[in-house]
Amino acid sequence: MHLRLRVWRQASATATGKLVEYDAPNISPDMSFLEMLDVVNERLMEKGDDPIAFDHDCREGICGSCSLMINGAAHGPMKATATCQLHMRSFRDGETIDVEPWRAKAFPVIRDLVVDRSALDRIIQAGGFISAATGGAQDANAILVPKTAADAAMDAAACIGCGACVAACPNASASLFTASKISHLGHLPQGQPERRRRVLSMVNQMELEEFGGCTLYGECQEACPKEISIDTISRMNGDFIRAGLTDWR
Amino acid sequence: MNLNARIPAGPLEKKWDRHRFEMKLVNPANKRKYNVIVVGTGLGGGAAAATLGELGYNVQCFCFQDSPRRAHSIAAQGGINAAKNYQNDGDSIYRLFYDTVKGGDFRAREANVYRLAQISVNIIDQCVAQGVPFAREYGGLLANRSFGGAQVSRTFYARGQTGQQLLLGAYQALERQIGAGTVRMFPRTEMLDLVVVDGRARGIVVRDLVTGDVRSHVADAVVLGTGGYGNVFYLSTNAKGSNATAIWRAYKRGAAFANPCFTQIHPTCIPVSGEYQSKLTLMSESLRNDGRVWVPKSVGDKRAPNSIPEGERDYYLERKYPSFGNLAPRDIASRGAKEVCDEGRGVGESGLGVYLDFADSIRRVGESVIRERYGNLFEMYQRITDENPYEVPMRIYPAVHYTMGGLWVDYNLMSTVPGLHVIGEANFSDHGANRLGASALMQGLADGYFVLPNTIGDYLASSKPEKIDVSHAAFRDAEAEVVDRARRFVDLRGKRTVDSFHRELGKIMWDKCGMARNAAGLKMALEQIPRLREEFWRDVNVPGSDRQLNQALEKAGRVADFLELAELMCIDALHREESCGGHFREESQTPDGEALRNDERFTYVAAWEYAGATNAPLLQREPLVFENVKLSQRSYK
Numbered sequence: 001m002h003l004r005l006r007v008w009r010q011a012s013a014t015a016t017g018k019l020v021e022y023d024a025p026n027i028s029p030d031m032s033f034l035e036m037l038d039v040v041n042e043r044l045m046e047k048g049d050d051p052i053a054f055d056h057d058c059r060e061g062i063c064g065s066c067s068l069m070i071n072g073a074a075h076g077p078m079k080a081t082a083t084c085q086l087h088m089r090s091f092r093d094g095e096t097i098d099v100e101p102w103r104a105k106a107f108p109v110i111r112d113l114v115v116d117r118s119a120l121d122r123i124i125q126a127g128g129f130i131s132a133a134t135g136g137a138q139d140a141n142a143i144l145v146p147k148t149a150a151d152a153a154m155d156a157a158a159c160i161g162c163g164a165c166v167a168a169c170p171n172a173s174a175s176l177f178t179a180s181k182i183s184h185l186g187h188l189p190q191g192q193p194e195r196r197r198r199v200l201s202m203v204n205q206m207e208l209e210e211f212g213g214c215t216l217y218g219e220c221q222e223a224c225p226k227e228i229s230i231d232t233i234s235r236m237n238g239d240f241i242r243a244g245l246t247d248w249r
Numbered sequence: 250m251n252l253n254a255r256i257p258a259g260p261l262e263k264k265w266d267r268h269r270f271e272m273k274l275v276n277p278a279n280k281r282k283y284n285v286i287v288v289g290t291g292l293g294g295g296a297a298a299a300t301l302g303e304l305g306y307n308v309q310c311f312c313f314q315d316s317p318r319r320a321h322s323i324a325a326q327g328g329i330n331a332a333k334n335y336q337n338d339g340d341s342i343y344r345l346f347y348d349t350v351k352g353g354d355f356r357a358r359e360a361n362v363y364r365l366a367q368i369s370v371n372i373i374d375q376c377v378a379q380g381v382p383f384a385r386e387y388g389g390l391l392a393n394r395s396f397g398g399a400q401v402s403r404t405f406y407a408r409g410q411t412g413q414q415l416l417l418g419a420y421q422a423l424e425r426q427i428g429a430g431t432v433r434m435f436p437r438t439e440m441l442d443l444v445v446v447d448g449r450a451r452g453i454v455v456r457d458l459v460t461g462d463v464r465s466h467v468a469d470a471v472v473l474g475t476g477g478y479g480n481v482f483y484l485s486t487n488a489k490g491s492n493a494t495a496i497w498r499a500y501k502r503g504a505a506f507a508n509p510c511f512t513q514i515h516p517t518c519i520p521v522s523g524e525y526q527s528k529l530t531l532m533s534e535s536l537r538n539d540g541r542v543w544v545p546k547s548v549g550d551k552r553a554p555n556s557i558p559e560g561e562r563d564y565y566l567e568r569k570y571p572s573f574g575n576l577a578p579r580d581i582a583s584r585g586a587k588e589v590c591d592e593g594r595g596v597g598e599s600g601l602g603v604y605l606d607f608a609d610s611i612r613r614v615g616e617s618v619i620r621e622r623y624g625n626l627f628e629m630y631q632r633i634t635d636e637n638p639y640e641v642p643m644r645i646y647p648a649v650h651y652t653m654g655g656l657w658v659d660y661n662l663m664s665t666v667p668g669l670h671v672i673g674e675a676n677f678s679d680h681g682a683n684r685l686g687a688s689a690l691m692q693g694l695a696d697g698y699f700v701l702p703n704t705i706g707d708y709l710a711s712s713k714p715e716k717i718d719v720s721h722a723a724f725r726d727a728e729a730e731v732v733d734r735a736r737r738f739v740d741l742r743g744k745r746t747v748d749s750f751h752r753e754l755g756k757i758m759w760d761k762c763g764m765a766r767n768a769a770g771l772k773m774a775l776e777q778i779p780r781l782r783e784e785f786w787r788d789v790n791v792p793g794s795d796r797q798l799n800q801a802l803e804k805a806g807r808v809a810d811f812l813e814l815a816e817l818m819c820i821d822a823l824h825r826e827e828s829c830g831g832h833f834r835e836e837s838q839t840p841d842g843e844a845l846r847n848d849e850r851f852t853y854v855a856a857w858e859y860a861g862a863t864n865a866p867l868l869q870r871e872p873l874v875f876e877n878v879k880l881s882q883r884s885y886k
Contacts, residue, residue, distance in 0.1 A: 012797065030522045030635065038748070039525050045746045045801065050793050053800055055315060057488040059528045062413055063319040081632070089635055110459055111798040118436065121316050125428040129421035130380045133303040134296075134698045137371070137378035141335060144389030153382040154407060157414060161318055190380045 001027040001088060004096040005040065007052055010109050013116075017109065019098070029089035033076065034059060034066060036088055037099075053112040061085040061225060064160030067167070068113055069100040074164035074223040082162065082225040102163050104172035106209045117163050119209035120177055126205035127198040128181040130190050149187045156183035158226040168223035171212030176220035178206050179236035180228050186239060196243035203240055250505060250858050252871045255659045256360040261877050262342075265364045268660070269703055273710035280305035281431075283709050286453055286468040288440045288495050290317030292412075292690060293673025294474025295419035296697025302426030304702060309466055310423070310432050311455060313439045313490055313803075318420040321476060321488040322693060325412025326533065327396055328404035329690040331369035336393050340401040342366045347878060348399060349688060353653070353681020354830035354846065355880050356508070356854070358873060360660060361678045368695040373405055375698055379418040383407050396687045404687045409533070409625065415690055419697070439803065440495045441734075442727045443471065443502045443669065446717060450499075450669035454727045456735070458803060461796040463731050465719040469712075470668045470705055473499060474697065477652035477674040479512065481811045481818065482763070483755025485649035486518060486531045492807040493814050496656050496675050504664040505856035505869060507657035507677035509814065510822035513650050513684055513831045514764050516582035519633055520602035520646035529648035530633060533626055534686065537575045537582070539619060540605040540643065542566050548593040554604055554642050565589055569842075572886060580683065580764075580831055580844070583647035587764045590646075597644045606642035647764060651689060653680040653831065654821075657856040657871070661704035662696060665856075667712065670705060672696035677854070682830025735795035738805045743788035747804045750785045754778070754808070754815055762819050767835040771823040775816065782812040817857055817866060824868065827851045841886070848880055 003024040010017025022044075027036050034056050041051035057065040066083040070076035076086045091097060099113065107115040145153075157180070165176035182199050185191030191198075207213075214233055221230040257268040275283065283306050287298040290312040298310040312320065332345040345366040350357055373391070377383065383405050384392040396404040407414040426432040435455070442454040444465065452467040478493035479485040500506045517536055518529045543564045545557055566585055567574045577585070586603045589595065596602045611619050616639055620627070627638045634644070655677040656664050662678070663670050673693040680688065719725075761774035785808070793799045828837045828844035829851070837845045854871040 028523055028525065031525055032527070035525045035527050038527055042746050042748060045790055045792055046744075048742075048790075048792060051801055053798055057314060057319055057490045058321060058324045059489060060324055060530050062324050062410065063314075063321070063488060064316075065314065065319055085632060087633070087635070114798065117315060121318070121424060121427075121434075121436075124318075124421060125424040129425045130378065131425065132375070132378040132380075132422075134300040134375055134422075134702070135371075137374035140333070140373045140377040140383075141390050143377060145385050146389050147385045147387050150382050150385040153380075154410075154414075157382050157407075157417065158410065160413075161316065184382065185380050188380050188382065190378060 001029055001091070001093045003027055003091065003094070006096060006098045007113070008100045009052070009112055011111065013108055013110055027088055029087065031088045032059070032084055033068070033070070033086040033088065034084050053114050055114050056084060059084040062160060064162040067102050067115065067162055067164070069102065069167060071098050074102070074167040075225050080225060080227050082160070102167035104166045104211070106172065106174070106211050107163060107166065119211070120161055120163060120174065122209060123174065123178055123202055123205045124181065127194065127201035128185070130185060131194060132190070143189055145188060153184050153187035156180045156187065156228060156232050159228055160226060162225065164223045164225060165220035166211065168219040169212065170217055170219065171215060173214045174206050174209070174211040175214035175233050175236065176224065176228060176230065178202050179232035182236045182239060183232040186235060195239060196246065199236060199239040200243050203236070250665055250869050252505070252657070252665070252856055252869050253659065254358065254871060255661060256358070257660065261359065261363050264360050265367060272703065272707035275706045275710045277305060281307055283307060284309065284468040285470050285472060285705065286311070286466055287472045287474060288453065289320065289474035289476060289675070290420070290423065291320035291322035291474060291476055291673060292416055292419060292693030293675070293697040294472070295320065295416065295423050296694050297472055297474060297672060297701050298432050299419060299422035299426050300698050300702040301705070302429070302431035305431065308426070308432040309435065309468065311435045311438045311440055313437065313458060315437055317423055317434060317436060318417060320416060321491050322416045322690070323413045324488065325690055326409045326531070328394065328406035328411045328687045329372070329415065329694070330403050330687045331373045331405060331691065332366050332403060333370055333373060335391060336402045338401045340403050344401065345369060345403065349679065349685060350681065350878050352683055352685040354683050354883065355681065355848070355852070355875065355878070356829055356873065357679055357681030359875060359877055364700070365679050365692060365695050368699045369691050371699060372691060372694045376415060376418050379422060381407065381414045381418045399685070412690060415694065419694070440475070441498065441731045441806065443499045444723050444727050445502050445666060446721060446723045449667045449712065449714065451714070451717060452724060454724070454731050456731065459798050461794070461799070463728050465724040465728055467718055467724070469709055469714045470670065472670045472672060472701060472705070473656070473675050474672045475675045477655065478811070478814060479649045479652050481754070481815050482649040482758050483751045484521060484526060484529050486515065486529050489528060492810070494807050494810045496671070497810040497814055499656060499664065499666065499669060501859050502666065503859065504666045504669055505657040505858050506654070506817060507854050507856045508654040508682070508821065509818045509857065510762065510825060510832055511653035511682050511830060513653060514580070514583045514647045515650035516579055516586065516647045517605070517645045518648035519630065520597055520644050521599050522634070523599070531648070531650065532630060532645065534579070536605060536623060536626060539610040539622065540575065540607050541609055542575050542582070542603055542605055544589045544594045544596060544603050550594070554596070554606070563589070563594070570886060580833065584764045584833060586647055602644040602646045604642035605645045607638060608642070611639065651684055653677065653682060653684055657854065661707065662701050663704070663708060668708060670701055672701050682832055734806070735802060738789065738791040738802055739793065739795050741789055741791060743790045745788050746790055747801055747808050750781065750789060751804070751808045751811065754781060754812060757781070758815055758818070762822050765833045765835055766822050768823060771819050774819045775823070778812065778816045778819065785809065785812055820866065821855055821857065825851055825855065844883070846882065
């Protein structure tokens with residue numbers, strides 16, 4: 001395949017970025033999108049140019065590192081697929097492909113396609129956990145969890161924290177990310193004692209980080225590589241209202 | 250060098266209890282006065298940092314990823330073993346212990362493995378309390394499955410994402426401590442040296458991967474949970490960032506490296522599809538229950554698989570191992586595939602692949618049953634290869650998956666450098682020469698949640714570390730070395746990219762120190778690796794500056810260390826003139842081609858001590874004493 005890329009290049013957080021065009025001949029349709037970028041980078045380096053910086057690690061769709069806006073779509077054109085699992089056969093020979101970083105106020109660009117997603121960690125810090133210090137746990141089977149609850153919790157817990165939901169959202173809201181953790185823990189009996197406190201703290205943190213509000217566009221669930229449902233946001237909103245109406249402290 | 254494993258006296262099942270009583274404790278009010286550094290945030294490091302924070306220690310935690318949630322433990326699929334015996338099928342702590350020692354081909358320490366089996370049950374309790382969504386039965390009890398040929402169902406799982414869910418549990422516990430202020434987290438920060446003062450580990454030198462700043466961090470103890478070194482082979486199932494730099498720097502500062510040649514090669518991965526391939530993807534081993542492995546009988550047969558008649562196919566596992574057939578153990582299946590590909594009978598464009606054919610099973614039980622059993626795996630395979638495995642056989646090939654070797658540690662998980670503790674895959678302690686399926690997650694969490702947080706207190710309480718800060722000469726010198734090294738890379742302006750060296754190293758290691766090894770090949774590798782290393786330091790191309798985010802520079806540092814570690818792996822493989830577990834020496838096999846251990850000569854841990862850049866490393870031996878288990882030869886025929 002012979003492709004043309006237009007890639008966002010930005011030397012540092014404070015530098016001005018721009019789209020730069022690259023010619024990418026001899027691309028195999030069996031390459032993953034990141035392997036295509038590897039090849040482009042090898043060629044750049046052989047010419048003595050700086051390679052394109054992008055986040056990646058496991059390359060099997062589970063670590064959540066990779067994060068590219070490809071032709072305006074978070075993780076590109078394939079549904080339920082992270083960029084690292086996207087293959088070049090999803091593109092046409094001769095196509096021009098735009099490659100940009102996640103765009104959100106809460107995700108400042110660090111360099112080229114690399115953004116700072118630490119705001120998501122701080123949302124978890126605010127309450128995305130069950131307070132169970134090591135050592136005090138009872139026998140695992142003493143807590144019965146109905147299969148339906150365990151399955152629903154697992155559906156929500158599949159979130160890989162990539163931030164595609166934020167990038168896809170016209171409001172740059174982190175609602176799907178936040179709601180997936182609230183849903184995961186809220187479905188389980190172990191998550192009940194902190195349920196109200198959790199939703200209030202996490203939603204509050206989400207706002208402090210300057211993510212936008214949710215107006216139910218639904219773009220997040222379309223972009224989510226793990227197909228997390230927007231229903232989790234309904235649950236979060238329900239929990240939030242209930243928690244606000246009671247004394248949760 | 251002192252290789253005292255400090256295994257507590259007394260009967261096997263009492264050792265850990267007794268040891269916990271005998272260890273010194275740190276007064277709760279004093280814990281916050283101690284600084285502990287934890288490097289790595291996988292199941293070992295993440296769990297350790299969280300637990301040490303809960304106990305009240307002052308923790309500084311580091312990872313090179315942008316978030317502690319991304320460590321490669323996240324990619325583990327199958328599950329985690331625990332001797333709960335919830336299925337009433339005859340499991341017990343002793344059986345898990347025995348299976349692990351035997352599976353490791355009798356090259357692990359009994360006392361450590363027994364403790365691991367004991368703690369396995371606490372891990373499941375802890376993870377459930379944290380909200381890990383393990384699979385459940387309709388009645389609400391935990392579900393189990395059998396895994397990796399175990400005769401009991403002791404594996405707990407969360408769909409195919411067990412590693413992810415366990416890691417998120419540890420990550421959430423860690424974030425809770427970060428919020429509480431007991432742990433300070435440094436993401437996008439890479440450890441580039443260990444600082445030893447007066448013979449004790451007192452801190453690390455790191456590079457901030459965003460700004461390029463080189464800084465020191467001081468502590469009273471250092472914990473490495475930095476994972477394995479499978480990426481020395483370039484292509485592996487490890488994440489791209491997984492590296493050996495932390496443990497390698499520690500080795501060069503005096504920590505012995507144990508059994509470096511023990512690597513696990515997993516038989517069922519999606520094969521390499523081109524020169525550009527960046528990593529390999531594991532396909533669950535369960536596929537071999539219904540798939541038949543074959544290659545064409547004749548060399549260079551490039552016909553499509555479905556047009557090769559039955560009589561011209563070689564079902565080599567069924568032929569060579571009539572009773573185990575396609576279910577032959579991991580190491581056997583992997584070596585078999587390599588053999589037929591070496592003969593030129595491999596399939597696919599690269600010739601490095603064998604067929605895993607479901608046609609017979611589909612004929613026997615129907616496509617819908619196969620779809621029910623393996624649907625998600627078939628889908629994943631199709632997504633990557635663009636081939637439909639219901640119609641054409643899958644192509645698979647073995648890939649490097651895990652390293653059993655690592656830094657030598659005693660029963661307290663402390664290395665030969667006092668104060669330096671090593672946990673999870675980064676140490677060598679529990680899996681001997683071969684790791685069983687669903688045991689890596691168990692060991693990482695055992696070390697991180699339960700063993701280290703206990704044993705580190707004993708070290709801190711019994712050593713009285715003097716107050717030092719980063720102005721100490723040892724820190725200043727180490728920082729200067731780190732800065733110099735980075736400058737040297739960016740000033741080189743050579744012709745070859747880092748990846749091209751890494752690929753070449755990987756090929757040497759795969760050919761000479763991979764699934765089958767022999768003296769001639771290892772000796773050749775020991776000539777090739779130093780030559781490649783010399784060329785690397787002369788001609789590597791690292792664009793950009795060291796004062797910015799520079800991914801080529803990060804890689805260059807890691808590959809420079811792999812180029813040294815590779816040599817040690819070959820030295821170790823050459824010296825161990827026996828076959829055991831994942832280490833198959835062609836000279837040491839039974840007449841019918843099976844692995845042949847030499848217990849008389851090699852029932853020991855080979856711990857290598859760094860002796861300077863120009864000297865050969867020194868071999869120290871820790872004899873392995875088996876008081877409970879009888880050594881036997883594994884057989885698969």
